[in-house]
Amino acid sequence: MKEVVLAVEQLTIYRETYVAVQDVSFSLEAGTDTAIVGPNGAGKSTLVQAVLGILPCQAGNVFILGQPLSRKGSLAPQIRQQIAYLPQNFLFDRRIPLTVEELVGLGWDRLGFQLPWANRRKRRHAVRDALAKVDALHLRHQLISGLSGGETKRVLLAYCLVYPRRLLILDEAPAGLDMRGETEFYQLLYQLKQEQDWAILQISHNLDMVRRHCDRVLCLNRTLLCQGTPDMALSPENLSAAYGSEFVRYRHQH
Amino acid sequence: MPTELTRIIELFQLPFMQRALLGGILTGLMGGMLGSFTILRQLSFFSDALGHSALLGISIGLLLGLNPSVVLLPFAVVFALVVTYLLERTRLWTDALLNIIYSSSLAIAIITLSFVGQYKGGLNNLLFGDILAVRELDLVFSSFLLIICVVFIGLTLRTQMLVTLHEPLAIARGVSVSTHRTAFIVLLSLVVGVSIKAIGVLLVSAFVVIPACAARLLSRTFTNYVLLSAGLGALSAVGGMLISAAFNLPSGPSIVATQLVIFLTAMALPRLRVLGQG
Numbered sequence: 001m002k003e004v005v006l007a008v009e010q011l012t013i014y015r016e017t018y019v020a021v022q023d024v025s026f027s028l029e030a031g032t033d034t035a036i037v038g039p040n041g042a043g044k045s046t047l048v049q050a051v052l053g054i055l056p057c058q059a060g061n062v063f064i065l066g067q068p069l070s071r072k073g074s075l076a077p078q079i080r081q082q083i084a085y086l087p088q089n090f091l092f093d094r095r096i097p098l099t100v101e102e103l104v105g106l107g108w109d110r111l112g113f114q115l116p117w118a119n120r121r122k123r124r125h126a127v128r129d130a131l132a133k134v135d136a137l138h139l140r141h142q143l144i145s146g147l148s149g150g151e152t153k154r155v156l157l158a159y160c161l162v163y164p165r166r167l168l169i170l171d172e173a174p175a176g177l178d179m180r181g182e183t184e185f186y187q188l189l190y191q192l193k194q195e196q197d198w199a200i201l202q203i204s205h206n207l208d209m210v211r212r213h214c215d216r217v218l219c220l221n222r223t224l225l226c227q228g229t230p231d232m233a234l235s236p237e238n239l240s241a242a243y244g245s246e247f248v249r250y251r252h253q254h
Numbered sequence: 255m256p257t258e259l260t261r262i263i264e265l266f267q268l269p270f271m272q273r274a275l276l277g278g279i280l281t282g283l284m285g286g287m288l289g290s291f292t293i294l295r296q297l298s299f300f301s302d303a304l305g306h307s308a309l310l311g312i313s314i315g316l317l318l319g320l321n322p323s324v325v326l327l328p329f330a331v332v333f334a335l336v337v338t339y340l341l342e343r344t345r346l347w348t349d350a351l352l353n354i355i356y357s358s359s360l361a362i363a364i365i366t367l368s369f370v371g372q373y374k375g376g377l378n379n380l381l382f383g384d385i386l387a388v389r390e391l392d393l394v395f396s397s398f399l400l401i402i403c404v405v406f407i408g409l410t411l412r413t414q415m416l417v418t419l420h421e422p423l424a425i426a427r428g429v430s431v432s433t434h435r436t437a438f439i440v441l442l443s444l445v446v447g448v449s450i451k452a453i454g455v456l457l458v459s460a461f462v463v464i465p466a467c468a469a470r471l472l473s474r475t476f477t478n479y480v481l482l483s484a485g486l487g488a489l490s491a492v493g494g495m496l497i498s499a500a501f502n503l504p505s506g507p508s509i510v511a512t513q514l515v516i517f518l519t520a521m522a523l524p525r526l527r528v529l530g531q532g
Contacts, residue, residue, distance in 0.1 A: 052426045073425070080428035087422050096294055096419060097470060097479045106416050111427055113409040116477070143474065169426075 002029040004066075005167050005199040006051070011060035013043070013050045020046040023060070024224045030166065033193065033200040035210040037234075038220040039243050044203045045088060047220065048169050051201070052085055065166060081110060084160035088171040088203070090152065094145040100155050101127055101140040107159035130162035131155075133195075134188060150181045154188065161192055168193075170202040182206070186213065207234060258500040265499045270386055274452075277388040278491030278509060280396040281449045284403050285461030286469070286487025288442050290480045291407075293466045294418050297442070299349050300337065302459035303356035304446050307333055309455050310363040312380055316370045322380075323392070323451055330447030334439045342432075383454030385495075385505040396448055403441060407480070410434070415476055453506040464513040465490060468520040490516055 006028040013021040021043040028034050036044045049055040051062055053073025062069040067079045084107070104127045131137045134154040139147065147155060153174065160168055173189075174182040186209055193200060204210050210217060210230055217233035219225040219242040226238050265271050292298055311329030312322040337355060341348060367377070379387075407414060413434065416424040421431050442462070449458050465486040473479035493516075494509025 049422070053428075054422050054425045074430075075428060077428055083426070085423065085426035087420070087426075090420065090423075092420050093294065095470070096476075097473045098415065098419060098476045099474070102415070102476050103419070106412055106419070109412045111413045111416065111424075111429055114412070116408055116411045141474075 002031065004028070005030050005064070006201065007061075007063040008051060009061045009063075011047070011050060011057055011062065013046055013055060013057045015046060015055075019222065021050070021220075022223045024220070025060075026218055026224065026227055028167070028199050028201055030199050031193075031197045032215040033202070033213060034216045034218060035214040035230075036201070036203045036218045036220055037205070037207065037210060037242065038225075042221040042242075044220055045171055048085075048171055048201065048203060052083070052169060077110065077112065081163060082166045083169065084165045084167075085169045086156055086160065086171065086173045089175055090156060092144070096144070098144050099140065100131070100136065100142050100144060100147070103144055103155060104130055104140075104158045104162050107162040126162050127158075130158040133161060133192070134158045149176050150184065153177065153181075153185050157188060157192065161196060164196070166199060168198045168200045168202075170200065172203050172205065174206075182209075210234065262496055262499045270388075271495075271499065273388045273390065273393060274385045274505060275492065275495050276393055277396060277452050278385060278495050278505070279488045280393070280400055281445075281452060281461055282465070282487030282489070282491035282509075283484045284396070284400050284445045284487075285449065286465040286484040287403055287407060287480060288438075288445055289462035289466035289487070290469060290483035291414060291418060291438065292442060292462050293470070295438075296348070297439070298459065298463045299352055300439070301442060301446050301462040303337075303352040304330060304333055304443055305450065305455045305458040306356040307359035307363075308447065308450050308458075309380060310359040310366070312450075312455075313363040313366040313370065317366055326450060327444060327447045330443040331440055334443035335436070338436055338439055379454070381454050381456050382504060383450065383452050383457065383506040385452040385509075388452055392448070392451065399444055399448055403445065406437070406441060411477075411480075414438075453509070457506050457510050460510045460513060461487060464510070464517050468513070468517040471517075471520040472523065486513075486516055 004027050008027065009025050011021060011024045012019065024047060026034070036047065038044055046055060050057040051069075053069055053075060056071065056073060064075060065079050065082065067076050069075050101124075105123050107130075108123050108126050128137060128140065131140055134157050136151065136154045136158060139151060139155065144152070144155070174185040177185060189200075190213055192198070211234060214230055216227060217230050218227045219233055219238055221242050225241050226233050232238070266275065289298075292301060308326060308330065311325050311333075314329075315322045315325030318325075337352065340351060340355075344351060413424070413429055416427065417429060417431055417434050425431050446458055446462070449461060453461060466483045468486050469479050469483035473482055490513040491509050494512040495505060497503060497512065498505040498508035
């Protein structure tokens with residue numbers, strides 16, 4: 001039995017006046033990859049944001065590496081440091097003068113009170129190692145404003161792996177990349193997952209990728225419709241329950 | 255030119271000119287340092303609105319017979335907290351909401367001032383500041399505030415960078431973004447409040463915005479950007495004071511004009527380099 005990295009128990013989340021996610025329970029073991037699938041507006045992003053403490057949840061519990069997430073979304077800092085999150089469409093103001101090296105360095109820091117020059121050598125070493133692993137060392141002095149879509153994703157993966165993490169939470173991480181870019185992104189992600197032994201929780205619309213790579217699938221549409229292996233959870237019956245029957249007919253014809 | 259030089263040397267032997275110069279440098283450093291984050295977080299209009307609204311604080315002080323500088327700082331902090339609260343509670347656009355707040359406080363301020371008999375002479379000083387009236391106590395307070403800014407920004411630099419870049423990413427890392435946002439706005443308000451006496455309500459936001467924009471054009475890394483912004487703030491204060499002394503010009507506007515020259519130079523510099531290479 002592998003260690004449980006993330007446990008979600010009967011989570012219910014209200015957004016303003018409606019119930020966005022109701023009574024969702026699942027758990028994630030070390031080194032496994034779970035995908036959340038479901039139509040737009042199913043509450044997928046809401047769910048992962050509540051797991052991270054970005055959105056408050058109204059009922060239920062979240063445990064990360066055995067530690068409970070408080071109602072206000074706080075978690076012990078040493079646990080926080082072991083989680084990385086890549087938001088959907090990582091949109092940032094491109095006018096911010098931040099270099100690739102500085103951005104990846106932010107992934108390494110503990111973010112408490114510290115002198116700006118503390119641990120400078122260690123940080124630089126870790127940053128360069130991480131950038132080398134995603135084949136982006138040559139970009140380190142560039143401003144993030146000058147990066148292409150694919151380069152941005154690679155640099156963000158370096159931000160994740162610059163510090164040893166246990167859990168990666170990805171919200172449609174390759175969004176905005178073309179087909180080739182997406183394939184390359186997943187290749188790199190799964191190669192790193194093997195090396196780092198990450199547990200991954202990801203939202204994905206790419207069901208073929210999910211079939212190929214993921215250990216488990218959660219079908220979500222406000223409530224958890226089913227969970228299990230990709231073959232089981234992505235069967236036509238379960239897909240039509242999640243997306244509606246027209247979607248399944250469409251997928252079978254194409 | 256030699257007459258101007260002698261004039262500058264003579265003037266800066268006077269204690270009030272020395273105080274003014276030091277006050278300008280302190281304000282330039284603080285404005286530049288906080289300004290570097292202010293423009294990236296799109297809060298530059300906030301400092302402008304706070305400057306205008308401060309007139310309300312001053313006029314209330316005058317009406318109650320209190321020293322305006324005593325009223326100004328508590329007013330600035332309360333203003334900052336109220337604006338932050340309203341921004342989080344209403345679903346209006348930041349600039350629209352700030353416009354409502356500052357135009358209404360300006361209107362109420364002018365009405366209040368009409369009840370204070372002899373305000374006319376002072377209004378000019380309130381609008382454009384009187385850096386020559388900076389007292390020792392003001393300098394002590396500015397130095398104290400500068401130390402707080404340096405310590406706060408220095409110790410939380412990496413957190414500030416992440417919050418500026420992407421708030422959800424910062425929350426996912428355990429940063430209490432709302433606390434940081436409030437702390438920054440309160441600090442910015444104190445800096446604006448302290449600077450109003452010297453620079454006036456109309457020009458105070460220039461100290462926050464212009465050096466930071468010039469530094470943005472010249473910087474290749476974030477850390478350099480923050481340091482350069484503070485440095486350019488101080489440099490423009492020194493330059494502006496020298497020009498104001500040499501040609502007998504009003505001090506606050508001279509400093510802002512110097513900031514503009516630095517900004518235009520920063521804009522032209524890359525083009526000049528290209529010309530030089532070609």
